[in-house]
Amino acid sequence: MKRISQRDIARQLGINVSTVSRALRGIDGVSPELKKQIEKLAEDGGYRPNPFAVSLRYDTTRTIGIVVPDVSFNHFATIVKRIEAEARKNGYMCIITDSDETYKNEVNCLELLTNMHVEGIIICPSQETTDFDHILRLKKAHVPVVLFDRDPNIGISSVIINDVASARQVTHSLIDSGARRIAFLGGLNQLKQTADRKHGYLEALRERGVPIRTELVKCHHISFNSGLSDTLDLLDLPEPPDAIIASHGLLAISALQAITSRGLRIPDDVAIVGYISDWVSEMSHPRVSFVKQNLREIGSKAFRLLLDQLNGDDSVQHVVVNARLELRESTRKIINE
Amino acid sequence: MKRISQRDIARQLGINVSTVSRALRGIDGVSPELKKQIEKLAEDGGYRPNPFAVSLRYDTTRTIGIVVPDVSFNHFATIVKRIEAEARKNGYMCIITDSDETYKNEVNCLELLTNMHVEGIIICPSQETTDFDHILRLKKAHVPVVLFDRDPNIGISSVIINDVASARQVTHSLIDSGARRIAFLGGLNQLKQTADRKHGYLEALRERGVPIRTELVKCHHISFNSGLSDTLDLLDLPEPPDAIIASHGLLAISALQAITSRGLRIPDDVAIVGYISDWVSEMSHPRVSFVKQNLREIGSKAFRLLLDQLNGDDSVQHVVVNARLELRESTRKIINE
DNA sequence: TTGAAAGCGTTACCAG
């Protein structure tokens, strides 16, 4: 792809590049006739400014980096798509990287992004990550950073949903519909997102005076298989749960599978609520009641926070996007006594 | 993010940049001691070559562009993820763009990518696209291009699945399991992918001597709503179908919804087979029999074809990734007479 | 073994 340059145009017209540069950017000081000629040649030659030369000149890349645990997961893909759209609207390109939920890859992603001289980074840490030095290092190097979806509380701006409150609402709703043995399926405890949701769950139990059963709380690695075996274990208990809260999409899906594989009826034998996307809920059967998250808002807010930092605002902001329970067929109607 | 440059290192050591450049790239002609010093300073200063300067110098960007109709759709996200991984392995960066299934955005995406001086482009055309000039223009400008998933047959290398044969296999299977009124849900007829799958479907009907009913063929815009209303129309026929083939993921999901919303049993009242991903099938209930596509193979083959072109091979190649029917609970067992 | 200088495409500054 051989592109025409300003120099080429200048040569053809026997003039200087600087004049071409001015004309092409509509800066005063070029005679209208000459400007016309230059524009015509540029048009005909399909002139496009070389973004690398411009970057070099201005020492600014107009590029931001994104790190997600898994783009092929609808949840993240939707958020990324929105960040991308907002970034483009503001003249930024995105480099999207995928940590595959591992710490090692996450470090590599950041390495790649800093090598590319991105001006800022929006990241959702992997579930494995417990050491956040690699992220804090960016901050120290004055690279704008925004966390989303998972916020380990390390003094960096973030956008998350109301984890505690939403879990509390879910638990209340289940209790009010008659459930008494409510199980909680989470990620590893190190994940603050899991900790918070579990906190909301426990709080709600206490508030309603429902006894807390530790055997009903399963917090392991987030994966289909671990969700499956955890749920089967729950169902095999002498006193199995009458409701399950799945704090992650994968866990919800695997729980659903486990329940139907045991031939149990939803919600009659076991109710289920998950942190899943509208789309996944629509597809499930019976449709799973879910915590509705405004993913696009998370995306645009995250970019907005980054933009603030790019524009020199170095305050640490925490945005909480409100998520609330949407009832579908996987939970019983609330019982009025 | 102020990065240290070769010049900075040179200045600190009172030497010339060219020496630094050679040392850092391990080119002979630098004394071991000096090299050590340079490497130490580079290490300490966190030196990273400025990719923009390198690109400018070499007139090569090591960047490719990807255009998909919708990244938030699992199918595309999975393919893109693989392309990205393969590209990185080969030293290329990816710029991912999203046409949102519209022609207008698709043109914008290509514009953006050419502005970025990408060295090649991997694209799945939007379902709206009927005029392929914008893609052919790339080809004429000698930009390597590879199509995937949808191939309008315009003389450009591509990776697709065996559309005709897979649809034929699906139809045969349904007929053999007792279905006689098999409906076909497709995208617009202009989409060759739809045309091919429909072709396989009709061929199979003819081969088995099952009469073709035009009222059972619904080919419209691919969207949840259109799939929903088409399926409802089918179910409202005086003689409704006893099986439905959904040639796209969205159509399969909407058909599933429509069927259950009518309280019909799957597969007893209506069987269903869809072109959906393993993941979506796992999640559906009853699990939908599907045409299993090796998405990661599509991704890596697509990149491979692009790489061939990047390396100067200008032959047009068409790769067909074999997809085959996977039976689940949404179709009846085959009847042995 | 090292240095000096040119050049990639662009913009900014100063002269004319």
Place this chain on the structure above:
DNA sequence: CTGGTAACGCTTTCAA
């Protein structure tokens, strides 16, 4: 209104 030139960071060629 236009031209010349330096500069961004890096590599390459030629000279010392």
